[in-house]
Amino acid sequence: MKKQSIEQLQKTCTQLRRDVLRMVHAVQSGHPGAPLGCAEFFVALYFDQLRHNPDFKMDGKGEDIFFLSNGHLSAGWYSVLARSGYFPVSELKTFRKLNSRLQGHPATHEHLPGIRIASGSLGQGLSVALGAAQAKKIDQDDKLVYILMGDGELQEGQVWEAAMYAAHHKVDNLIATVDYNGQQIDGPTKKIMDLMNLKAKWEAFGWEVNEIKEGNDMKSVLEGLEKAKALTGKGKPVLNLLYTEMGYGVDFMVGTHKWHGSPPNDEQLAQALGQLEETLGDY
């Protein structure tokens, strides 16, 4: 894929946000908040960083591969997969409907290109990514494995089993990213179960931590992901702490857990879309 300019990438982010809002609105269900906040990450990854082939193969040999552990971000992931050529953009309209390949949470069962593991039950993705990374090592495949997790998701114990394992086994062909939006279902993470000093925690587990302080600024996300890539291959797993705002891009949705899992009504949708210009054509 040819590298795109920052302006082009930003336009794709706007379209992804429109897709997400329209998708969850259409079925009056799903999770808009976090994918709005991760638009820059998804687009930077799929349109700039990944060395990948939309002609999808499950084993991902010779390619960078990505796993979504926080499966409720499915609307955002489906949009970026479609927009980068994995399946027709028109299929986004089937999201969460009967007989769709676009299940509420990502699944392999319906064979949607781009998906290698089901997610939705939180806390499992990092372990899966570790296995995939070690399979690459066995095969002397020098490509990378990426994975995105939520910050609330880090409350699951399995994440820390995986964190310990990754450093012990020197899985240094892995770049994990935490969507550090400070929100989860019942409220801000600080109130629900304080994650405290995340950077220090991951460092104590033996990881190289790379902070991306402006997770909703395309330039800084691109630079952050480049830096993460440069940190691989040095004997340590790499973690991006990606500071984002849940609901970013829509003024009445930003910065609150209230839009974690609630779809906008007709009026709210119109108001939100009014703030997001149609750039690549709606599905």
Add this chain to the structure above:
Amino acid sequence: MSLDLKFTYTEKKDTRSGFGDGFLEAGRKNPNVVGLCADLIGSLKMGDFQKEFPDRFFQTGIAEANMIGISAGLAIGGKIPFAGTFANFATGRVYDQIRQSVAYSDKNVKICASHAGLTLGEDGATHQILEDLGMMKMLPHMTVINPCDYNQTKAATLAIAEYEGPVYLRFGRPSWPIFTPADQKFEIGKAWKMIDGKDVTIFATGHLVWEAVVAEAMLREEGIHAEVINIHTIKPLDEAAILESVKKTGCAVSAEEHQINGGLGDSIAQVLSRHHPSPLEYVGVNDSFGESGTPTELLEKYGLNAENIVKAAKRALARK
């Protein structure tokens, strides 16, 4: 007084050793076979493989959930992971991980579960899982295998390495008669009629297949001719073999080292009630946990030995 047994043995061994030896052989045959274990390499007999293929073996520490996830990831990369731990920690502890990352995601992961059932012995009920077959057979896509002795476990281990899809392989700790042939071919999903009979069918799985062989000889002394069928694959269940036998004998007994609820007997009852309603008696654990003791003592106390199979066969016969 010695019984006239249709199958005999000269040696006893644990089924987990059959797994360990089969695993090593599978590793030699196929470079994609890899192993994982959660701090129980010695107990699972995975040490020889680890020694021979250190780059294809992963110690996960005491972190079973992570081990299941890593296995799914290795399978994505085209590897054939054998993940080993005690049956309790290989199922109940990681049910959601198996459900989402392995079964629903259709990953070619082999869950290798040792120390299943009461015959684990002295460690007691915390470790004696009696619900694992039920949990695993309920999962869509999952194949569930419970072999009966060292030879059959080894053959099953080799067979699942060649089969594409998620498998739960259950085996155990006690030294047990080796009464099936060393050169057997293991066909997943195909029941094995070990002894022909006409009066009652005994469907047995795991360690209780041996008890069924003993029970058959005891029944024969009383003039009752039992058919013994070795159900090493709980799922997919060989419905045709079950129906063919019960249509002939007219009644049956199921025998397993597992809860009656959700076990092999439940699966057989479902087949019979749908296609050929017939009396069925259950030999299994009746809604209780186990406890410490020797394997033999426990099988006796919980009603899982040959004597109990004989009694159950007579109850079934009386209901014909």
